[in-house]
Amino acid sequence: MLQAYLRPDGRKGIRNVVVVAYLVECAHHVARQIVTRADDLDTHLIGFPGCYPNDYALTVMQALCAHPNVGGVLLVSLGCESFNRKALLDSARAAGRPAELLVIQQAGGTRSTIQAGLEAVARLRAAADQAPRAAMGxxxxxxxxxxxxxxxxxxxxxxxxxxxxxxxxxxxxxxxxxxxxxxxxxxxxxxxxxxxxxxxxxxxxxxxxxxxxxxxxxxxxxxxxxxxxxxxxxxxxxxxxxxxxxxxxxxxxxxxxxxxxxxxxxxxxxxxxxxxxxxxxxxxxxxxxxxxxxxxxxxxxxxxxxxxxxxxxxxxxxxxxxxxxxxxxxxxxxxxxxxxxxxxxxxxxxxxxxxxxxxxxxxxxxxxxxxxxxxxxxxxxxxxxxxxxxxxxxxxxxx
Incomplete structure (x- = not known):
């Protein structure tokens, strides 16, 4: 039997990734800097570049943020894009994933958001590392x-x-x-x-x-x-x-x-x-x-x-x-x-x-x-x- 990461929703993952997800291209650089400076092979960058809303993109992002290989989620928003950040945050938390949201326009800009993001990733990594292990067939x-x-x-x-x-x-x-x-x-x-x-x-x-x-x-x-x-x-x-x-x-x-x-x-x-x-x-x-x-x-x-x-x-x-x-x-x-x-x-x-x-x-x-x-x-x-x-x-x- 394999040993997997048991998630609160009952699914089992073979990796324990923290994802940093940008919700518009305007937030891409900040999110990428957070991942780069975190310097952790298991902290991954994902995101959607568009400003206009798209049901497909929301569906895919919700599925990814609740994926069994994901142990924590940080969302990075500019603040004025049309992506439904609340729906994504709520769905990640409903699946039992530790999840946080940063809004650049509220956090003070690039440098302050990157610093807040690094602190958030550290918290999320600590939470993900507490995931129990379970047998997986x-x-x-x-x-x-x-x-x-x-x-x-x-x-x-x-x-x-x-x-x-x-x-x-x-x-x-x-x-x-x-x-x-x-x-x-x-x-x-x-x-x-x-x-x-x-x-x-x-x-x-x-x-x-x-x-x-x-x-x-x-x-x-x-x-x-x-x-x-x-x-x-x-x-x-x-x-x-x-x-x-x-x-x-x-x-x-x-x-x-x-x-x-x-x-x-x-x-x-x-x-x-x-x-x-x-x-x-x-x-x-x-x-x-x-x-x-x-x-x-x-x-x-x-x-x-x-x-x-x-x-x-x-x-x-x-x-x-x-x-x-x-x-x-x-x-x-x-x-x-x-x-x-x-x-x-x-x-x-x-x-x-x-x-x-x-x-x-x-x-x-x-x-x-x-x-x-x-x-x-x-x-x-x-x-x-x-x-x-x-x-x-x-x-x-x-x-």
Missing amino acids: LDELVIGTICGGSDGTSGVTANPAVGRCFDRLVEAGAACIFEETGELIGCEKIMASRAVTPELGAEIEACVEKAARYYTIMGFGSFAAGNADGGLTTQEEKSMGAYSKSGASPISGLIKPGDRPPGGGLYLLDVVPDGEPRFGFPNISDNTEAVELIACGAHMILFTTGRGSVVGSAISPVIKVCANPETYRRLSEDMDVDAGRILEGRSGVDEVGAEIFDLVVATAGGRRTASEDLGHQEFILTYKHFEPIGPACLPVRAA
């Missing part, structure tokens, strides 16, 4: 996966190896989430055939069709120049590679950012905004998608890359699985798993999948990933819009 884990910087090796090495790992985790009762619906165009009928109900299958097809419409109208998709340079030739080819991360388990549900899986199983996260495409609503950022997975409760992220993405994330550790053996040799310090050895005949997909599974367990037990050791704590939150999911999306919960 694999069936209590939530694991997300994304791919970034994909090339022609991704779909034959790292991605299917993650799929094998997912199958083992699902069998053990964990909740596993795959996403990037814009990178699953062409795979919708295959995924629908794996849905636990026909109604869920229809929802999956509809969400991928929405992604195709969205990208057609916006005039761009998830197929980047770097993907082509790496040997991928079509969106469908890239989609099949991305799809292989899902493994072979039945798909138990379809969720949207901020929704939590109701239990163990495999879930698809729809990350393409609902409604008409709008300026400022693109969906091609790996770190935005990592944040959305974490907002769904992911304790950690399995990130596959062929070209060599080096990012991590705030709040939840990122395990980097490198698909290309040449990339691994160049960037080995940023990678956790060399899946490229499959291509060179030095290992098989099942063996690498087992290695990833063991690393998931070790990371849940406290082992630091490469991105954590290097200090990667990337975070992006932008404007989006989502409608609530319908009952057909979570037949497990409906049952």
Whole structure:
């Protein structure tokens, strides 16, 4: 059994992070200075830059501030932005997280707010360190996966190896989430055939069709120049590679950012905004998608890359699985798993999948990933819009 941090709301975390969250870009510098001067690898910066209110941003921030890996929350507001700071503060406290609020316009400006913030972080860290430890089973884990910087090796090495790992985790009762619906165009009928109900299958097809419409109208998709340079030739080819991360388990549900899986199983996260495409609503950022997975409760992220993405994330550790053996040799310090050895005949997909599974367990037990050791704590939150999911999306919960 793993040892986890037991939160007052009953959830269990594998890290004990204090988050400092800015609520408008005008407060970003002050919040960043607080985190930098705190000089603590487990104090992380998150935030929303916009001044205009956005329900999606509030939902995601509420989910993050109540995430099981979070042990304390400091909100940094300028004072005149439209973000609902009271709702965020109240929700964090309702989840049992020690939480404080600083308003720069009331605290006396930059220097005084930074000093007050450092004092607040010290209090929050002391409170977080009092969190009791409790046993945690694999069936209590939530694991997300994304791919970034994909090339022609991704779909034959790292991605299917993650799929094998997912199958083992699902069998053990964990909740596993795959996403990037814009990178699953062409795979919708295959995924629908794996849905636990026909109604869920229809929802999956509809969400991928929405992604195709969205990208057609916006005039761009998830197929980047770097993907082509790496040997991928079509969106469908890239989609099949991305799809292989899902493994072979039945798909138990379809969720949207901020929704939590109701239990163990495999879930698809729809990350393409609902409604008409709008300026400022693109969906091609790996770190935005990592944040959305974490907002769904992911304790950690399995990130596959062929070209060599080096990012991590705030709040939840990122395990980097490198698909290309040449990339691994160049960037080995940023990678956790060399899946490229499959291509060179030095290992098989099942063996690498087992290695990833063991690393998931070790990371849940406290082992630091490469991105954590290097200090990667990337975070992006932008404007989006989502409608609530319908009952057909979570037949497990409906049952």
